Amino acid sequence: MHPFILALRKVFYSSNLLFSIRMLISLAGSTLVPWYFGQVSFVIPLTLGVVAAGLTEIDTRLLSRCINLVITLICFAIATFSVELLFDYPFMFIMGLVSSTFIFIMLGSLGQRYGVIAFGSLLIAAYTMLGHNLYTDNYMFSYFLLFGALWYNVVSLIESIIQPTRTTQQTLSNCFMTLAQYLDAKAAMFDPDETNAFKKQTVKLTKSNNQLINAFNQTKRSLFDRLKSYRGQSYIRKMLSYYFVAQDIHERANSAHGDYQALSLQFKHSDILFRFARILNLQAKACTKLALAIKLNQTYQHDPLFNRYFLYLEEAILVFQNNNKADTLLIKSLQNLHQNLQSIDLLLANIDKEQHLSKEQENNRLIDEELTSFSDIFIKIKRNLTVQSALFRHAIRMSIVLFVGYMLIHFSELSHGYWIILTSLFVCQPNYSTTKYRLKLRILGTILGIIIGIPLTYLFPSIEEQLVLIIITGWLFFLFKNSQYAYATAFITLLVFFSFSLIGESSIEVAILRIIATLIGCFIAWFAVSFIWPDWKFRNLPKLVDRVCHDDSHYLALIGRQYLTGKTNDLMYRLARRAAHDSNADLSSLISLMTKEPHVDQSVIEQGFRLLTLNHTLISYLSTLGANRGITITNFALELFDDVSVYIINLLNDKKINDNYKKIQQSVINYIEKIPDSDNHKSNDLLIIQQLALILDILPELVNLITTLEIKKN
Numbered sequence: 001m002h003p004f005i006l007a008l009r010k011v012f013y014s015s016n017l018l019f020s021i022r023m024l025i026s027l028a029g030s031t032l033v034p035w036y037f038g039q040v041s042f043v044i045p046l047t048l049g050v051v052a053a054g055l056t057e058i059d060t061r062l063l064s065r066c067i068n069l070v071i072t073l074i075c076f077a078i079a080t081f082s083v084e085l086l087f088d089y090p091f092m093f094i095m096g097l098v099s100s101t102f103i104f105i106m107l108g109s110l111g112q113r114y115g116v117i118a119f120g121s122l123l124i125a126a127y128t129m130l131g132h133n134l135y136t137d138n139y140m141f142s143y144f145l146l147f148g149a150l151w152y153n154v155v156s157l158i159e160s161i162i163q164p165t166r167t168t169q170q171t172l173s174n175c176f177m178t179l180a181q182y183l184d185a186k187a188a189m190f191d192p193d194e195t196n197a198f199k200k201q202t203v204k205l206t207k208s209n210n211q212l213i214n215a216f217n218q219t220k221r222s223l224f225d226r227l228k229s230y231r232g233q234s235y236i237r238k239m240l241s242y243y244f245v246a247q248d249i250h251e252r253a254n255s256a257h258g259d260y261q262a263l264s265l266q267f268k269h270s271d272i273l274f275r276f277a278r279i280l281n282l283q284a285k286a287c288t289k290l291a292l293a294i295k296l297n298q299t300y301q302h303d304p305l306f307n308r309y310f311l312y313l314e315e316a317i318l319v320f321q322n323n324n325k326a327d328t329l330l331i332k333s334l335q336n337l338h339q340n341l342q343s344i345d346l347l348l349a350n351i352d353k354e355q356h357l358s359k360e361q362e363n364n365r366l367i368d369e370e371l372t373s374f375s376d377i378f379i380k381i382k383r384n385l386t387v388q389s390a391l392f393r394h395a396i397r398m399s400i401v402l403f404v405g406y407m408l409i410h411f412s413e414l415s416h417g418y419w420i421i422l423t424s425l426f427v428c429q430p431n432y433s434t435t436k437y438r439l440k441l442r443i444l445g446t447i448l449g450i451i452i453g454i455p456l457t458y459l460f461p462s463i464e465e466q467l468v469l470i471i472i473t474g475w476l477f478f479l480f481k482n483s484q485y486a487y488a489t490a491f492i493t494l495l496v497f498f499s500f501s502l503i504g505e506s507s508i509e510v511a512i513l514r515i516i517a518t519l520i521g522c523f524i525a526w527f528a529v530s531f532i533w534p535d536w537k538f539r540n541l542p543k544l545v546d547r548v549c550h551d552d553s554h555y556l557a558l559i560g561r562q563y564l565t566g567k568t569n570d571l572m573y574r575l576a577r578r579a580a581h582d583s584n585a586d587l588s589s590l591i592s593l594m595t596k597e598p599h600v601d602q603s604v605i606e607q608g609f610r611l612l613t614l615n616h617t618l619i620s621y622l623s624t625l626g627a628n629r630g631i632t633i634t635n636f637a638l639e640l641f642d643d644v645s646v647y648i649i650n651l652l653n654d655k656k657i658n659d660n661y662k663k664i665q666q667s668v669i670n671y672i673e674k675i676p677d678s679d680n681h682k683s684n685d686l687l688i689i690q691q692l693a694l695i696l697d698i699l700p701e702l703v704n705l706i707t708t709l710e711i712k713k714n
Contacts, residue, residue, distance in 0.1 A: 018166060022159050023478050026050045026152045027471040035467055044134065044499045045141050047470060048127045049148020051492075052076070054478055056120030057152075058113055059167045060225050062160055069153045072117050075104075076149055079121040080142040083128040087138070090410060097406060098399045100125070105395035109384040110377060119425075124149075126425055129418040134503075165236065168222045169294055171215075172239050175246055176291035178215040179253075180284040182208040186253055187280035189260045190273040198260050206616050210585040212250060216578070219243055242294065244569065245351050249287075251577065252344050252627045253280075256620035256694070257687075258333040266330060272320060275313040279341050282306065286348050302349040310345065313338055329672070329690065336687050340627065393533040394430040401428055401528045408520065416513045423521025428528055431537060433596040435529045438485060439522040445489025446518045450511045452490065453497035457507040466498040473498065537593045538600050541608065542710050544590055548583045548615055549706065552622065553649040555580040559625045560645045563638060563688075567629040577626065580619055588612055604709065611705045614698055621695045628687060637685035640671060644692045651699060655706050665696045 030046035056072055082100065086093040104122055108115030124145060131141040185208040188201045223243055226236055267273045286303060293300040317334045324331070384391045401424045409417035427442050429435045460466055477491040493514065500510050529535070558576045562568065591608040594600050633641070647664050651657070668689055675686050 018159065018163065020475060020479070022155055023054065023475045024471065026054070026155045027474045029151055029155075030148050031467045031470050035463065040463055040467075040502050041134065042144050043467065043470065043502055045127075045131060045144035046148035046151070047474065047495070047499065048131070049124075049145040049150075050152045051474065051477075051495075052120050052123045052127065052145070053149035053152035055123065055481075056116050057156060058116055059222060060113075062157075062164060064113075064225065065153075065157055065160055068113060068117070069150075069157065071113075072120065072153065073146060073150060075117050075121040076124045076146055077142075079104075079125040080128045080145055081139070083125050084132070084138050084142050087129070087132055094403060094406060097125075098403050101399045101402050102395045105398055106381060106384065106391065109380045109389075109391055111380075122425055123422075126418060126422045129421065130416065165226055165239075168219075168226050168239060169297075171219045171222045172242060173291040173295040175212075175215045175219045175243070176287045176294065178208075178212045179246055179250060180287035180291065182212045182250070183253055183280050183284035183287060184208075187277040187284065190263070190277040190280070192264050192268045192270065192273045194261070194264045198264075202613055202616070206588060206612065209254070209581070209616065210588050213578075213581045213585040216243075216247065216250075217582070219246075239294075242351060245347050247574070247577075248569075249344050249347050251623045252340050252347075254620050255340055255624035255627050256617065257336045257340065257624060257691075258330075258694075263333075270316075270320070272313075272316050272334065275309070275316055276337060276341070279306070279309055279313065279345075282309065283341070283344055283348065290348070290351065300352055306345050306349075310338075310342060313341075328675075329686075332683065332686050332690070335683075336624075340624075343627070387533075390430055390535055393535060397528050397532045398425075398428060400532060401524055404524055405521065414513070414516070416510070417517060419514060419517030420521040420524070423518050424525045424528075427522055428525035431535045431593060432529045433537070433593040435525055436596065439526055441486040442489050442522055443518060445486040446493050446514060448486065449490035449493025449497070450514065453494045454507050454511055456494070457497060457501050463502060466501055470495055470498045536597055536600075537590050538597065538604060540590060541594070541604075544583070544587055545611070545706055545709060548587055549652040549655070551576070551579040551583040552615070552618060553652045555619075555622055555626070556645055556649055559622065559629060560642060562629045563633070563641060573626075580622065584612070584615055584619055587615065607705055607709055611702070611709070614702045614705065617698055618695060618702065621691050624691050625688065628684075631684045631687070633684045633688055637671070637689060640667065641688060641692065644668060644696070648692075648695060648699065651703060655703055655710075657700055657703055661696075661700070665693070668693045668696060 027047065027050060030050045031043050034040060034042040034046060053072065058068060060068065079100065082096055083093075086096050101122060104118035107118040127145060128142060132138060134141050182205075185201070185205040189198060189205065191198075191201070194201070220243070223236075223240055227240065263273060282303070282305070286306075289303075290300045292298075317331070317338060320334070321331045383389070386392060402421055405421040405424050408414075409420060414420075423442065427435060427439045429438060456469065457466070460469060473491045473494040477488050477495065480491065481488040496514065497507055497510060501507060555576045558573050562573065587608075591605065591612055594608065595605055644664060644667075647660065651661075671689055672686065672693060
């Protein structure tokens, strides 16, 4: 394909282009239409309605979008009209503000859709407070807020009709891009010159693994949603097949067939590790190429050079084997690594061959997380109506935050004081670390927006120019809201500047009031998360560690079952594998948040990072066992595997090293040593039992760390 045409295809299929078109059309409609009819003052509520609707949008199929639209407009209408109705009655308004805040936030217990809509409803309420006296008819502001929200949703609905699966393609493409980054990080573990025990590489690998798990979860949600409406379509079944292949590649790439530091020392003066790393880097490039093919609706072409590089690697291993015949375990590790990479290559080479997923498989391999009855609603809400629930505590906290903000505004009579509530709503998050991070960026972004905004209002004084700037800054706000919060805040501040300039307000006065409200709102949010049921993450560490142990044990148990019954990628196995990786990702996230919390013992953080490293290593060994479920081992090895795996599971559950540890470990070592070098029939036994030996090696330190962290917590 010609480079220019390819470049055009990339632009056309870019998700940012579609998003930009949607936002530009929505913002142009909310600004230029009222200007055309000579009603510039309507620009503010219409644009704010577009902003609120854009912040509450969730990617889903067409039918769900229609349902979301109806629910969103109902909740928005309740929020905005109740503010207008009660605004002039302070006592009733406070009661309504506190109760509605609590109720809306608790709706988040029903799922992501309702949580996002609830936030948008509170945002609409805050916008209504801000524009209450803008028109002689107070309800006029509410009407146009709803019109703005409706307009954005109509534009979004039309886009989803034109391109119903584009977002799913994008998430799947991103999944393979993230998988490519993980493979590159894995390749860095094959370094013969490493002298620092692969600490930096391990951190990078863990981070890449967490990003990949998040990409898998996002892709899974999008695929399952589309599968409901487009089950019979071949391209949806193809994307589902791609998703499962990506998971299988991850399991194999996550496998560990030996100690990387030992391999580095052994092959310090050899090119074998470089050859492994090169193949992994090439497979990462293949995943990047596949991601682009998915994005551009093209057919993936597997690189024929892989055959040559695998041949070179096989020759290098054979030369080493002939020169080091006594080192059987090391040779077997190299051969297993070689075979594992070949399996990944086979998955990539055959990815476009039809997988023939049955209807039963499609139904069973993904989970429906939507509400199915009123009893589900009742159960989910009731489960969170307790102080133990972080959502319940956050609902109480936010109710107090908005109450305090309103009281400050009411008694100080600060002009545009409702920016305080607006700031607190955006900044105050369920945990301390995220709130602290956001309030710093909020203040920085507000100041940056003011510095840029004041001269721009003088440079572009005409209404037409400022309308164009409103469109541009609104678009940039949405473009940066998920990646650069400070820039997003700056752009929304600029939008506010130009909006209030349309109705003749002084930019200097608006700037001063904006800074004061931002500082007060941020202080209230900081005080709330610090002293009102502070959700310190270190308190959740023991509970999460228990979950990690449970999920690792369950993963091992299902692997062991398939060695007895035969390999199958059924629902239970995929769920167990995903749960183990999800728990590890959550552990990484929690420890990262703990580093930003005050009053956390540094030794706990260090032990937490070490636990994270060991658990990632454990999952790598489990992944090796999982990736080789299809091989056949002898009955004696099968019995030994069963005994050792049961012991490991009990040990992870009891969290205490007992007297049988040395006995179990020695039985594994004895069996490995008794396997003759020339016995190829038992090579599979060696692969499996060697993984159990590696797991047993790290168990004492792993269990001791878990016990130590639990003692420190108590």
